[in-house]
Amino acid sequence: MKILLPTSTAGSLPKPSWLAEPEKLWSPWKLQDDQLIEGKQDALLLALQEQQHAGIDIVSDGEQTRQHFVTTFIEHLNGVDFEKRETVRIRNRYDASVPTVVGAVSRQKPVFVEDAKFLRQQTNQPIKWALPGPMTMIDTLYDGHYKSREKLAWEFAKILNQEARELEAAGVDIIQFDEPAFNVFFDEVNDWGIATLEKAIEGLKCETAVHICYGYGIKANTDWKKTLGSEWRQYEEAFPKLQQSNIDLISLECHNSRVPMDLLELIRGKKVMVGAIDVATNTIETAEEVAGTLRAALQFVDADKLYPCTNCGMAPLSRQVASGKLNALSAGAELIRKELANGH
Numbered sequence: 001m002k003i004l005l006p007t008s009t010a011g012s013l014p015k016p017s018w019l020a021e022p023e024k025l026w027s028p029w030k031l032q033d034d035q036l037i038e039g040k041q042d043a044l045l046l047a048l049q050e051q052q053h054a055g056i057d058i059v060s061d062g063e064q065t066r067q068h069f070v071t072t073f074i075e076h077l078n079g080v081d082f083e084k085r086e087t088v089r090i091r092n093r094y095d096a097s098v099p100t101v102v103g104a105v106s107r108q109k110p111v112f113v114e115d116a117k118f119l120r121q122q123t124n125q126p127i128k129w130a131l132p133g134p135m136t137m138i139d140t141l142y143d144g145h146y147k148s149r150e151k152l153a154w155e156f157a158k159i160l161n162q163e164a165r166e167l168e169a170a171g172v173d174i175i176q177f178d179e180p181a182f183n184v185f186f187d188e189v190n191d192w193g194i195a196t197l198e199k200a201i202e203g204l205k206c207e208t209a210v211h212i213c214y215g216y217g218i219k220a221n222t223d224w225k226k227t228l229g230s231e232w233r234q235y236e237e238a239f240p241k242l243q244q245s246n247i248d249l250i251s252l253e254c255h256n257s258r259v260p261m262d263l264l265e266l267i268r269g270k271k272v273m274v275g276a277i278d279v280a281t282n283t284i285e286t287a288e289e290v291a292g293t294l295r296a297a298l299q300f301v302d303a304d305k306l307y308p309c310t311n312c313g314m315a316p317l318s319r320q321v322a323s324g325k326l327n328a329l330s331a332g333a334e335l336i337r338k339e340l341a342n343g344h
């Protein structure tokens with residue numbers, strides 16, 4: 001990217017009320033069949049326009065094409081029975097009824113490739129597309145077949161690689177893998193989590209990103225955060241290996257979080273999507289607040305590698321709040337661009 005401090009979002013934006021119930025995570029579609037396809041495309045256009053009006057540099061579909069950031073992808077795979085549900089603990093934090101892996105997993109046809117082509121047709125700006133990461137996928141399922149988290153993660157990595165190669169061919173500039181599970185299962189991350197992620201990006205020429213956050217602003221996550229103490233050092237566990245990995249960009253939660261900014265030193269050399277917007281509050285940041293977080297990050301991230309971003313997705317927020325936060329992100333990044341241009 002030629003522009004300094006290119007802005008983007010971590011992923012989701014609110015959906016219009018005619019597509020799914022607003023201000024609610026993972027709410028079901030209100031349309032079906034052909035109407036749903038058309039509705040998702042219309043919503044994608046609105047999400048794109050919203051980002052463009054706010055001056056966001058790297059745009060996305062705002063995840064208008066999926067109900068859930070993990071299960072919508074899994075729904076398209078063979079080997080997973082969505083009728084057969086088991087209750088499991090997600091990221092050691094909350095119980096959820098999840099589908100069961102009943103046989104070998106495979107991808108019969110592309111999942112998001114047509115949606116990505118549609119987005120590509122609408123803009124010449126760089127586009128980013130999000131997929132779930134292998135470790136977060138296995139943590140959202142009950143495995144009655146492989147009986148091994150690692151084995152299942154490798155199978156998903158192969159499937160993700162097929163999808164990613166087709167997204168790249170569709171013109172996606174940055175493919176992002178969402179791996180909130182990297183903040184929880186530290187031994188597995190280092191044993192095989194990062195290795196499976198590298199399998200998912202194998203052979204790609206486009207840029208690749210991993211998004212690691214403390215989750216949406218839902219109660220289970222905010223309660224968990226209260227138990228983490230005054231310093232959140234979770235990133236410290238995965239960073240050394242990620243710094244050595246082939247992943248180009250690392251997307252992190254920073255604003256209003258207790259992550260010590262100096263941890264970013266551990267990934268020096270990587271491009272960093274610095275979360276400068278808190279998605280767990282309706283309070284809209286001022287440009288100066290955004291700039292403050294970016295300024296702090298600049299101590300540990302070189303300016304040409306700093307990508308101002310949101311902490312996580314904004315799907316549960318109102319459209320008005322999300323829009324305000326996009327504007328704040330742009331305005332905050334612009335303040336820092338001016339400072340850098342003036343040699344501060």
Ligand SMILES: [Zn+2]
Pocket residue numbers: 010180211212213214215216311312313
């Ligand atoms: Zn997130």
